[in-house]
Amino acid sequence: MISSTPSSSYAAPSLVCLPDLDALPVASAQVIQRKQWLLFAAAIFLVSVPVFIQAPLVRSLPWVSLFFTVGWLGLGRWLQAHRQTQVWGDLLIGFTWTWLAGSLYWGWLRWEPLYHLPVEAIGLPFALWGISRKENKVANFFYLGSFLGTVVTDIYFYLVDLIPYWRTLMQVGEISARPIFQSAIAQIQTPWGIAWAIILASLLLALSLLPLASQKLHWWAFSGAVLSTILVDGLFWVAACLA
Template identity: 50%
Template sequence: MKQTFQSSLRQTIQSMGTFQSWLLFGAAMFLVSLPVLIQAPLVRTWPWLSLVATGGWLLGSYGLMRQDKTHIWGDLLFGFALAWFSGSIYWGWFRAEPLWHVPMEAIGLPVAIWALLNSRFKIGSLFFLGSLIGSTVTDVYFFLVDLMPTWRVLIQTDQTEAMALLPQALEHTQTPWGRFWAMVLVVGLCVISIRPLLPPDTWTGQKDQLCWWAFSGSVLGTLLVDSLFLLVATQF
């Protein structure tokens, strides 16, 4: 009877851990899409407000990390704050130059690397790295299918003109070359994001495993946002 109870309790604890992992995975995917929904329109009109909002995300992160029950969410929010800060700078003042996108988005990279080397903010740091990898792969695809010049034109025109030019720009993605590289990069992102979720042999603890769920969620979230954007754009 005692062994049955202990076994049931162990299974319950493991189930809670699995639920928490998936919850963190979903939260990471949501946070990756949040800049597209909120930050993108905000920086066009009030770039400084977007930049200053980073302080609010950091304060929220600090408050959540002070409590054991919400520590992982504060950790995740820290990584989101890094991504938000980098995005505010690029999309606020440098968005017309696509070649500056990844360097600007990587402004928080030294902080993330320092945190990982010191075993701090693992969840947030890997979330940031995941979103940066996703952005880098997207930019690589734009470069391979020669969409960089189109990027400059679309950014510098008003919304109405940009939507009119978008179908012509997307013709680059419908060529055999564009479809080939889209398939290669999508498969690559899926491999990168799914591999950390496989049962490992050397996890040092549940928290270490959770940080990889945040990483995978941010990579797949970037892929999902890009896919939805292309899907919507092709309807025009």
């Protein structure tokens, strides 16, 4: 007669083979969280630090800066082709669009502020197309975050009437730039300039922090790119005050 009660010799092996289910989710969560913060930091770095490298390079050697675009794209494609570095290659491809736009505008078109946003938007159709196809999300959302920060900064320049100073600065040498910087700072320090700085900085801060509630890596790349706009603008403001 077959007993309906499972024997201990049958149950024991299944208990031994069970994985530690409590430990696995914790380990996975830690790995994901670490990757999120690394990507967030990398996005901030790729928007803020290269600005101070590309700016002097593109003014004196615009063709060299433009040539670097090919190098960034090649490195991004190479990293993207390997599973362990795929996300970093994706991020670098998004950075390539921002580098290309910066090379083109600051190398040859910096004398006219009206051309700034159209040139910076050079990668926008490709980013939107990629998002619609759910491809290269980290690259496309990083580029969108960087472009959004540029749009908000330019809006501030128009609202506070800093465009005339922009045009003049692009046409004078370093010695003549100091009084222009001082006049621009005086314009920013008016109640109108301070009010809009607070409003737009708060908007950027909200747009950079809210996506961090998501677990998706591309939102963390977007957040880092947006937040870095505040850092870059703040550093330029300090530089202008010290000029």
